Amino acid sequence: MSQFNAPGAAPEPVASPNDLDAYWMPFTANRAFRKSPRLLVGAKDMHYQTSDGRQIIDGAAGLWCVNAGHGRAPIVEAIRAQAGEMDFAPPFQFGSPKAFQLASRIAALAPGDLDHVFFVNSGSEAVDTAMKIALAYHQANGQGGRQRFVGRVRGYHGVGFGGIAVGGMPANRKAFGIGTPAADHLPTTYNRAEQAYARGEPAWGAHLADELENIVALHDASTIGAVIVEPMAGSTGVLAAPQGYLQRLRALCDKHGLLLIFDEVITGFGRLGHAFASQRYGVVPDMICFAKGVTSGAVPMGGVIVRKHIFDAFMKGPEHMVELFHGYTYSAHPLACAAGLAALALYEEEGLFARALKLEASFADALHGLKGLPNVVDIRTIGLAGAIDLAPRPDAPGLRGYQAMEETFHRRDVLVRIAGDSIVLCPPLIVSENQIGEIADKVGAAIKALA
Numbered sequence: 001m002s003q004f005n006a007p008g009a010a011p012e013p014v015a016s017p018n019d020l021d022a023y024w025m026p027f028t029a030n031r032a033f034r035k036s037p038r039l040l041v042g043a044k045d046m047h048y049q050t051s052d053g054r055q056i057i058d059g060a061a062g063l064w065c066v067n068a069g070h071g072r073a074p075i076v077e078a079i080r081a082q083a084g085e086m087d088f089a090p091p092f093q094f095g096s097p098k099a100f101q102l103a104s105r106i107a108a109l110a111p112g113d114l115d116h117v118f119f120v121n122s123g124s125e126a127v128d129t130a131m132k133i134a135l136a137y138h139q140a141n142g143q144g145g146r147q148r149f150v151g152r153v154r155g156y157h158g159v160g161f162g163g164i165a166v167g168g169m170p171a172n173r174k175a176f177g178i179g180t181p182a183a184d185h186l187p188t189t190y191n192r193a194e195q196a197y198a199r200g201e202p203a204w205g206a207h208l209a210d211e212l213e214n215i216v217a218l219h220d221a222s223t224i225g226a227v228i229v230e231p232m233a234g235s236t237g238v239l240a241a242p243q244g245y246l247q248r249l250r251a252l253c254d255k256h257g258l259l260l261i262f263d264e265v266i267t268g269f270g271r272l273g274h275a276f277a278s279q280r281y282g283v284v285p286d287m288i289c290f291a292k293g294v295t296s297g298a299v300p301m302g303g304v305i306v307r308k309h310i311f312d313a314f315m316k317g318p319e320h321m322v323e324l325f326h327g328y329t330y331s332a333h334p335l336a337c338a339a340g341l342a343a344l345a346l347y348e349e350e351g352l353f354a355r356a357l358k359l360e361a362s363f364a365d366a367l368h369g370l371k372g373l374p375n376v377v378d379i380r381t382i383g384l385a386g387a388i389d390l391a392p393r394p395d396a397p398g399l400r401g402y403q404a405m406e407e408t409f410h411r412r413d414v415l416v417r418i419a420g421d422s423i424v425l426c427p428p429l430i431v432s433e434n435q436i437g438e439i440a441d442k443v444g445a446a447i448k449a450l451a
Contacts, residue, residue, distance in 0.1 A: 029402070038409050043070035046428060046435055048415060056409065059439045060417040061428045064234060064266045065297035068346045069430040075298050075342040082338035091119075091331040099332035102340045106294070106305060109275040109344075112284035116311040118324075119303045119332040123265035123291035124158025126302040127228070130261050130287045131162040131181060132326050133306060134226040137259070140313045146225040149181050150215055150258075154188040156235035157228060157263050157289075166228050169236060184215050186229070190239045192389075196378050197371060198240065199364045205242030209249045216256050226259035226286075231277035234266040237422040238380050238387035246283045259286040259310075265302070269293030270347060270429050272383035273357025286310060296343040301336035352429040356384045362433050366440035367425065373444060374451035375400065384431070388423040388443070390450075397421065403450055404443075411449070412442040423447075 020034050040056070042049035046069060048056040061067055068075070082098070089096040103117035118133070120126050131149060138146040151157065151166030158167075165183040187208055195202040216224065231246060233239040253260040262285040267277035269290070274280045276288060287310070291302030314323040330336075347353060364381040370388060371379055378389040390400045401421040408414045408423075417424035423443060427435070 032402070036406065036410070045069045045071065046431060054413055057414045057427075057435060057439060057442075059408075059414050059425045059427050059443070061426050062297045063292070063417075064271070064426055065292035067270050067293040067429045068296040068343055068350075068352060069428045072296065072342075072346060074346055075296060075339050078338040078342035079298060079335050082335050086334050089332075089334055091329070091333075092327060096332070096334050096337065098334060098337035098341060102332075102337045102344075105341065105344050106290070106303070110288060110305045111276065111279050113308040114284070114288060114305045115308050116306050117303050118306070119301065119336075120291075120328055121300045121330050121333070121336075122158070122302045123263075123289065124160045124163050124302075125328060126265065126289035126291055126304050127157040127166075127263060128160040128162040129326060130228070130289050130304045131166070131226070133287065133304060133310065133324070134259050134261070136324060136326075137310050137313050138225050140316070143222070143257075145222055147182060148219055148224045149183045150186060150212065150224060150227040151183055152186040152188065152229050152233075154190065154236040154239060155185075155228075155230055155233055155263075157230075158265070182223075184219065186211050186215070186227075188239065189233075189242055189245060190237075192378055195242075195380075197368060198380050199368065200360075200382050201240050201243045203243055206244035206248055208242070209245050209252060212249065212252045212256075216252075221256040221258065224256070224258055226261050227253055228261040228263055230263045230265075231267050231281065232272065232382055232385065234385060234424070234426070235419060237389065237419045238382065238385050238424060238426075240380065240382040241281070246278075246281045250283050250285070253286075261285060261287045261289065263289045265289055265291045266385075266426075267383075269343075270353040270356050271385055271426065273360060274353055294343065295336055295339035296346070298343070299333070299336040299339040300330075301333070301340055347429075350430070356429045359384060359431070359433065359436065363436050366436050369440060370444050370447065373447045376447065384429060385426045386424070387419070388425075388447070390421045390423065390447070392421045400450065404446055407446040407449055408443060412446050414439055414442040414446075416443065 039051040040048045041051050106117050107115045120129050149166045153168035155168040157163035165181050168185050189205050189208055194204040231241050262278055264276050272280050286307050288305040295301050363384055367381050367386040368379050375391040377391050380387050393399045398420050401418040404423050405418045408416050
């Protein structure tokens with residue numbers, strides 16, 4: 001009997017290949033998937049269960065989000081209890097207690113005077129919301145001309161039109177145009193010649209922030225509203241900010257009156273050993289976008305944390321009037337709030353943020369131990385996140401990475417993320433040192449098998 005089924009319960013029916021046509025899968029090679037499905041039917045702690053009964057160790061925290069591990073009883077019970085108590089409450093003009101409780105808990109975790117939380121349902125919505133807040137903030141301050149945004153090459157900020165405009169991933173943009181806001185881009189912080197096999201923040205690259213001066217000179221500061229960056233770019237292969245880079249960006253934004261937005265959808269809630277990566281770097285941005293780990297992936301939720309002066313800029317005019325004409329039907333959904341409160345309690349009770357920091361060196365040792373394997377051209381680690389770059393197959397970029405995902409899942413019983421020809425690893429924060437070794441060994445075996 002599987003550990004995922006209750007005693008005496010019949011196994012749930014599992015989809016067969018004949019059932020796979022109707023669902024158009026996101027960010028997936030749909031035709032290849034149908035030929036070789038990777039179906040997950042259960043999950044507990046560090047493992048998934050497949051449709052054929054195998055236990056798959058989760059090397060990717062689901063999708064960067066299951067930080068407390070799968071099927072944690074306190075989160076499950078909180079969702080179940082909330083569903084029985086109240087399934088939905090309208091977020092426009094009405095509220096529910098857990099929304100205010102969760103906002104207070106998140107604000108208490110955030111650095112500086114980031115004291116106010118606007119809830120959404122995903123990282124993409126968080127980014128678009130932060131961008132709208134930035135535009136409206138400047139409008140409220142009589143600087144409505146500040147409508148341009150600055151992102152970064154190889155940045156990922158979700159799939160809303162605002163997010164793809166400031167994002168720096170060409171494949172996410174070419175089918176949809178440039179997006180709606182005017183946007184420019186800082187250069188990527190990654191340079192293999194200068195940073196290969198980096199552990200933590202690379203020593204080289206802080207000067208790349210100075211390109212913001214050229215962007216300001218080109219467009220004039222009076223037209224630029226905000227700069228948005230990830231402290232660590234996860235979706236393009238774990239690109240950590242160089243030492244001093246984020247501090248330099250903060251200084252330049254202050255100099256030119258620009259808002260600084262940190263996209264911490266991936267780095268928030270412990271991935272880099274702190275509640276937020278901004279605390280690791282001692283930098284207080286004007287807004288933080290979060291999602292994923294806030295509920296440990298159990299219920300969709302995201303949000304934007306804003307500094308006090310931004311919030312206060314909207315609290316003017318007649319008190320009966322809406323201050324920000326923005327929101328979503330499922331903002332602060334009661335089930336998501338219940339899951340978020342339970343997840344934050346688990347993080348605190350089990351010391352998972354500090355645990356991630358403690359395991360950082362062991363995780364780095366395990367992944368960097370794969371240096372020298374066939375076709376490995378770079379390895380990067382920071383916190384409990386790492387990437388292994390594989391040399392592309394001639395005339396088939398991305399194929400070696402896809403084959404690595406297939407090999408690890410079907411024959412090595414480990415789930416990994418891929419970013420082109422990079423294998424990305426970001427296990428739940430409950431991972432043990434033995435499991436870190438197991439993941440690295442299995443990934444290493446897969447790399448050798450593909451040589």
